[in-house]
Amino acid sequence: MxxxxxxxxxxxxxxxDGVLRDLAGCGARVRLDAHTAQEAIGSLVGDADQRPRAVVAVGPAARLVRAVLEPACPVPFVAWPGPGLPGWAGSLDLVVALGAPDGPGVHAAAAEAIRRGCPLLVVTVATSPLAEVAASRWTTLVPTATADPLAVAVVTIQALAAAGLAAPFETEEVAQALDEVALSSSxxxxxxxxxxxxxxxxxxxxxxxxxxxxxxxxxxxxxxxxxxxxxxxxxxxxxxxxxxxxxxxxxxxxxxxxxxxxxxxxxxxxxxxxxxxxxxxxxxxxxxxxxxxxxxxxxxxxxxxxxxxxxxxxxxxxxxxxxxxxxxxxxxxxxxx
Missing domain, CATH: 3.40.50.10490 (Glucose-6-phosphate isomerase like protein; domain 1)
Structure with a gap:
């Protein structure tokens, strides 16, 4: 009862206390991951002439990223549950791998992207197994400090916005929304x-x-x-x-x-x-x-x-x-x- x-x-x-502290730290994790990824995101310059034919996102938060970006993304956006990649994905398509946390399905998709020569955007902790599996000449690593799924999704959307595939948004706005809930729900x-x-x-x-x-x-x-x-x-x-x-x-x-x-x-x-x-x-x-x-x-x-x-x-x-x-x-x- x-x-x-x-x-x-x-x-x-x-x-x-452990559960409640973890919830209270959600906003801080978003800020930390955004700060950690800042330099890598800054190197991504959106160029309409270099847009991929389509974007395939894999990982636990892939469907969230699709739900946010699908209405505004200038190219088709697919959240693929795996394993592997859709049969049509090739060198003209961008694969986005979200390691939040890493899993065998994401590793398999990253390895398959490398085999097919797909440009690969990996958002994960720099020392994670996914970062090691996905290392290649076609890979862009956007490092995060945590494996928080929401924080990783925020960084991913921020990276895609820098590449011209999403509308710009304020990371601080998301962190502030989380902080407000933490204060009222303390x-x-x-x-x-x-x-x-x-x-x-x-x-x-x-x-x-x-x-x-x-x-x-x-x-x-x-x-x-x-x-x-x-x-x-x-x-x-x-x-x-x-x-x-x-x-x-x-x-x-x-x-x-x-x-x-x-x-x-x-x-x-x-x-x-x-x-x-x-x-x-x-x-x-x-x-x-x-x-x-x-x-x-x-x-x-x-x-x-x-x-x-x-x-x-x-x-x-x-x-x-x-x-x-x-x-x-x-x-x-x-x-x-």
């Missing part, structure tokens, strides 16, 4: 005013259903679900609007007067709906949001809305993901894990 008293309990918070901020503690308390004994309307908000919802599952050891679902509505419609209406000892249906965990809003206004997002809230109202399902901070696409995404990280941490604390 979830015990919200643990969220302000000094001993319980001390036991989770363990020293009590339950009464700490939004992430309140979110953890609201879903503590229920099954979280997570939805984000835009591409980046939907990706943030998946990161939330992964974190909540790890923290609680229980189910958490991030899905499209139609699937969320189907789950809500399959649940019986909540009966506030049901006796969980007499009614086995009432003893089952209820659904707790969390909507992630990254401030993208689109007709399809408004329609899906209305359908989900309508289904929640029909069945008496509780719902919370989480709004991203201000800034560009990546800063708003970072804000949502950081909020989910703290919510998952406090969920684990409240469950005594």
């Amino acid at each position: 979830f015990d919200d008293a643990l969220l302000d309990d000094e001993s319980a918070l001390t036991r989770a 363990p020293y901020v009590d339950l009464g005013t700490n939004r992430t503690k309140q979110l953890a308390s609201s879903i503590g004994d229920d099954v979280p259903l997570l939805w984000g309307g835009s591409v980046l908000a939907a990706r943030a919802a998946r990161r939330w679900a992964e974190g909540l599952r790890r923290a609680s050891g229980q189910a958490a679902l991030a899905a499209e609007a139609d699937d969320i509505v189907a789950v809500l419609d399959a649940n019986p209406p909540r009966d506030l007067f049901a006796d969980p000892f007499e009614d086995p249906v009432a003893s089952r965990p209820a659904s707790a709906l969390v909507l992630l809003d990254d401030r993208v206004e689109a007709p399809s997002v408004r329609i899906d949001r209305g359908n989900i809230l309508g289904a929640a109202a029909r069945h008496g399902a509780r719902h919370d809305e989480v709004f991203a901070g201000e800034g560009g696409d990546l800063a708003r995404y970072a804000s949502l993901v950081a909020t989910g990280g703290y919510t998952a941490a406090y969920l684990g604390i409240g469950l005594g894990r």
Whole structure:
């Protein structure tokens, strides 16, 4: 059972100090990696005449980079799950390998890029195995100081912007968004005013259903679900609007007067709906949001809305993901894990 008293309990918070410190350092890691990569990024000069035919990104954060760049990239951008590379990739195509952290799939893709003569942009720690595997005359190494997936993604987008394949953006804006979440979600901020503690308390004994309307908000919802599952050891679902509505419609209406000892249906965990809003206004997002809230109202399902901070696409995404990280941490604390 979830015990919200643990969220302000000094001993319980001390036991989770490592997790909370790691979350608080996200902004610092973005700044550190951006500083470490500054010289290498400065050497990348965008030239329209030397643009690749396409960009193939590989690695754990490749889909995030694609989601940010695909609408504005002047050439086709593919996030390839591997193994290897797509059959059409060749010497006219840029391969971007993100080592966050390194894995055999990324190593195989880098080796395949070298074999095919593809220009290779590698963003990883300079002493990592990926940097060694990917070394070649066609390789450009953009070194980072950490293997934080979000920080590596930020550096990668910054490098591609310098090469003329993405719109310029401020790294500090992303770091500042992470810092703002860290301050408002600090363990020293009590339950009464700490939004992430309140979110953890609201879903503590229920099954979280997570939805984000835009591409980046939907990706943030998946990161939330992964974190909540790890923290609680229980189910958490991030899905499209139609699937969320189907789950809500399959649940019986909540009966506030049901006796969980007499009614086995009432003893089952209820659904707790969390909507992630990254401030993208689109007709399809408004329609899906209305359908989900309508289904929640029909069945008496509780719902919370989480709004991203201000800034560009990546800063708003970072804000949502950081909020989910703290919510998952406090969920684990409240469950005594």
